[in-house]
Amino acid sequence: MFPARYWREMPQRYRLEAGKCKRCGKVCFPPRLVCPKCGNRTFDTVRLADEGVLKTYTVIRVAPSQFTGQSPYAVGIVELDGGVLITTQVVDILLDEIKLGQRVRVEFRRVQEDGSAGIICYGYKCVPAA
Numbered sequence: 523m524f525p526a527r528y529w530r531e532m533p534q535r536y537r538l539e540a541g542k543c544k545r546c547g548k549v550c551f552p553p554r555l556v557c558p559k560c561g562n563r564t565f566d567t568v569r570l571a572d573e574g575v576l577k578t579y580t581v582i583r584v585a586p587s588q589f590t591g592q593s594p595y596a597v598g599i600v601e602l603d604g605g606v607l608i609t610t611q612v613v614d615i616l617l618d619e620i621k622l623g624q625r626v627r628v629e630f631r632r633v634q635e636d637g638s639a640g641i642i643c644y645g646y647k648c649v650p651a652a
Contacts, residue, residue, distance in 0.1 A: 538572065538628060538646065540606060541565035551606050571603035572628045573651055581617055588634040596620055600648055602628070614649040625651035 541553035545562035551570060556563055579598030582589070589595065596612040598620075610628070612620060626648040633645040 538570040539567050540570050542568045549604070549606050551608060570606055570608075570628075574600045574602035574608075574626060574628075574648075576612065576620070576622060576624050576626050576648070577601050577607070578622065579612055579620055598626075598648065600626055600628075608646070611647045612649075613647045627651045 538551075539553065540549050540551035542549045542565060543557040543560060543562050544564045544566060546557060546560040548557055548559040549568060549570075550557065550565070553565060553567070557565070577599045579596050581594050581596050583594045585593035585595070594617060596615075596617055598610060598612045600608050600610055602608060608628075611633075612626065613631070627650075628646045629649055630644060631647045633643045633647070635642050
């Protein structure tokens with residue numbers, strides 16, 4: 523995939539954009555074509571909060587090939603302020619210091635180098651909130 527195309531086709535990855543249903547108000551991240559609550563197909567684009575609470579996590583010790591240099595690492599489910607859940611890597615904290623319920627902040631970071639073309643993929647990761 524070409525970097526410019528990748529950037530254009532994945533705006534939610536770079537700007538934390540979600541779709542808010544115009545009929546029922548459900549916020550979907552990543553954005554969907556059909557609202558899972560009411561079946562509506564029209565959405566407004568909304569920006570999600572960049573802070574939230576770590577609800578659960580797991581430690582990945584045997585990583586897929588793209589992430590072997592990062593293992594072991596934590597992946598968690600974060601409830602952003604406003605109620606939207608995201609799955610993200612938890613970084614900048616020792617694995618044994620991660621606590622359920624702790625406040626985290628979403629940051630834009632390098633995620634991986636993809637494929638033989640060597641495209642560097644960026645996305646969001648969570649760090650402990652200050």
